[in-house]
Amino acid sequence: MTKRLDFIASLINKDDKVIDIGTDHGYLLILLYNKGIKCMGTDIHQKALDSALNNLKEYHLDKEIPLVLTDGLNNIKVDDYNTLVIAGMGYNTIKHILTKTDKLNSINKIIVQSNNDYDKLRLLFNKLEYKIDKEYIIMDKKHLYHIISYLKGKEVLTKEEILFGKYNKEYQKYYQQDLEKLKEILKNIPDSHQKIILDIKEKINVLEKYIL
Ligand SMILES: C[S@@+](CC[C@H](N)C(=O)[O-])C[C@H]1O[C@@H](n2cnc3c(N)ncnc32)[C@H](O)[C@@H]1O
Structure with a gap:
């Protein structure tokens, strides 16, 4: 088990x-x-x-x-x-x-x-x-x-809740980990992939609000 x-x-x-x-x-x-x-x-x-x-x-x-x-x-x-x-x-x-x-x-x-x-x-x-x-x-x-x-x-559900679930302060460290991963990914995406870049930026914005 x-x-x-x-x-x-x-x-x-x-x-x-x-x-x-x-x-x-x-x-x-x-x-x-x-x-x-x-x-x-x-x-x-x-x-x-x-x-x-x-x-x-x-x-x-x-x-x-x-x-x-x-x-x-x-x-x-x-x-x-x-x-x-x-x-x-x-x-x-x-x-x-x-x-x-x-x-x-x-x-x-x-x-x-x-x-x-x-x-x-x-x-x-x-x-x-x-x-x-x-x-x-x-x-x-x-x-x-x-x-x-x-x-x-x-x-x-709000857009934020769809992306990352209902806010729960117990999960701060996981929001932080997700944020770091997304920032890392963003660095490596070529400028030509604007849609992906915008999606990731949106997620980063939400996570930054979730992190106290
Ligand atoms: C990785 S196992 C997960 C087993 C268990 N639920 C767990 O969480 O440990 C996924 C199982 O789902 C079964 N599965 C996949 N599609 C299915 C479907 N449409 N209906 C029923 N079982 C399915 C697979 O055969 C496999 O045994």
Whole structure:
């Protein structure tokens, strides 16, 4: 198990009934089941599900936790669940999973950990009418992970919030790191790439406001 998965499990409450989409090794399922939470896992790759099944067997949970080979929520009776976890994937896959389904009605909560494009991700969830409950940045084995907990509902996000999430003073040092990275990138972009330069400058402006 990892600090990242432990953290995701800590965001799940007793009343949540969870589908872990792209469960892979199934470790999150084991953590959730041991907390008394109803859960099931899906994955698009048989090899990943075989690995989940082996791990569930090791904990004698293979009869307790359903696993389904499928793309996202296809072929799944979603009504018995109210929460999704989608972790360890890129934005495009997450977008594919959430937009190629009409089964989000019963889903009140989504915990998402994308590997990239957090701004596009915030826009996508906003469009799907999920609002940010809380956004976290955690460090696990020298990697930074953004984990966002969403609840069903509409919200208006500012441009700043779309780019970097809701301001949180706990994350000052990460804003600072992002700012330094962007300034470094800016130095190496040729003048001919004006659009990219303007985008980066906009991000730098936001971060400078976020840093006290
Ligand atoms: C890097 S693993 C992440 C595993 C686990 N969720 C975690 O956070 O540790 C990504 C998993 O997502 C699965 N996956 C990718 N696209 C998927 C889709 N459309 N539907 C279901 N699973 C998918 C992959 O097969 C892979 O097992």
